[in-house]
Amino acid sequence: MSRGGQAKTRAAPERRCIATGESQPAAGLIRFVVGPDGAVVADVLGKLPGRGIWVSADRAALERAVKGKLFSRAARAQVTVPDGLIDxxxxxxxxxxxxxxxxxxxxxxxxxxxxxxxxxxxxxxxxxxxxxxxxxxxxxxxxxxxxxxxxxxxxxxxxxxxxxxxxxxxxxxxxxxxxxxxxxxxxxxxxxxxxxxxxxxxxxxxxxxxxxx
The missing domain is CATH 3.30.1330.30 (Ribosomal protein L30/S12)
Known part of the structure; x- marks a missing residue:
């Protein structure tokens, strides 16, 4: 509680998009994780374990992340991007x-x-x-x-x-x-x-x- 008895407003958590380099509220991005087999997995619900890799919920940004091999760069390891990941x-x-x-x-x-x-x-x-x-x-x-x-x-x-x-x-x-x-x-x-x-x-x-x- 803040002074005067008013509840503090908690700022929405922000994450950085690997395709645009911009930070924005996590609600506007898609979270990905790298599975045990080294494949990129979309975590739409944001509940999978592992270090999150974030991409803006924008088709152009997702395509840039895939074509530019940005997932490997973000994971600092060679990862596999499944065919049809965006679909x-x-x-x-x-x-x-x-x-x-x-x-x-x-x-x-x-x-x-x-x-x-x-x-x-x-x-x-x-x-x-x-x-x-x-x-x-x-x-x-x-x-x-x-x-x-x-x-x-x-x-x-x-x-x-x-x-x-x-x-x-x-x-x-x-x-x-x-x-x-x-x-x-x-x-x-x-x-x-x-x-x-x-x-x-x-x-x-x-x-x-x-x-x-």
């Missing part, structure tokens, strides 16, 4: 976001479907609006994200968003404020960077089928 990071982050949204749904903190999402947006219940990257632009434009920072993500496809709600496809979803929403936002930001996406945009270089629901 594996992307898949792991997507699973993480899907699972967290599913947890929010089961806790009554997330809804899907145009009318339910519209109601949450109008009543102020929604903290974050998710819309499928391959959904109809005309349909998606009818809903406005909540005010505030990081209140919109278009990083999941309709089938990926559907997995969170036990459906084949979902175009619109909303999350209420709270701890789960904060965790979803953090990982959705990282997934957006790895997929090279802008708000509401498509994954770079990937064609998609458009669904209207």
């Amino acid at each position: 594996g990071v992307e898949a792991a982050l997507a699973r993480r976001v899907i699972e967290l949204i599913s947890m929010a749904r089961k806790a009554g903190r997330a809804v899907a479907g145009y009318e339910k999402v519209k109601n949450w947006l109008e009543t102020g219940e929604a903290r974050v609006l998710f819309q499928a990257s391959d959904g109809s632009e005309r349909g998606k434009s009818k809903l406005r994200p909540p005010d505030g920072k990081d209140s919109f993500f278009g990083v999941l496809t309709a089938s990926e968003l559907g997995l969170s709600f036990g459906r084949e496809h979902v175009i619109h979803a909303a999350l209420a404020a709270g701890g789960l929403a904060d965790r979803v936002i953090e990982d959705a930001q990282r997934l957006s960077g790895v997929r090279g996406k802008t708000d509401g945009g498509q994954p770079a270089g990937k064609a998609s089928r458009t669904y209207e629901r």
Whole structure:
């Protein structure tokens, strides 16, 4: 406690990206460790033992780390970078976001479907609006994200968003404020960077089928 009885705000831990050389909050980077076999392993949850090697959650930074053999330099040893390492990071982050949204749904903190999402947006219940990257632009434009920072993500496809709600496809979803929403936002930001996406945009270089629901 500080003077006056106010709790001190703990600064978020920072880590240095081996690709950019910049330090930033760990929440915006991907942690890697070197396994017993000398292979680089992505530690998306940040729980694996070993010395962490950090790379910004940005596809260009990850590609630079792989192509420039920066993992070996950071580990000060010759390490093996598995083929498809970046795609594996992307898949792991997507699973993480899907699972967290599913947890929010089961806790009554997330809804899907145009009318339910519209109601949450109008009543102020929604903290974050998710819309499928391959959904109809005309349909998606009818809903406005909540005010505030990081209140919109278009990083999941309709089938990926559907997995969170036990459906084949979902175009619109909303999350209420709270701890789960904060965790979803953090990982959705990282997934957006790895997929090279802008708000509401498509994954770079990937064609998609458009669904209207």
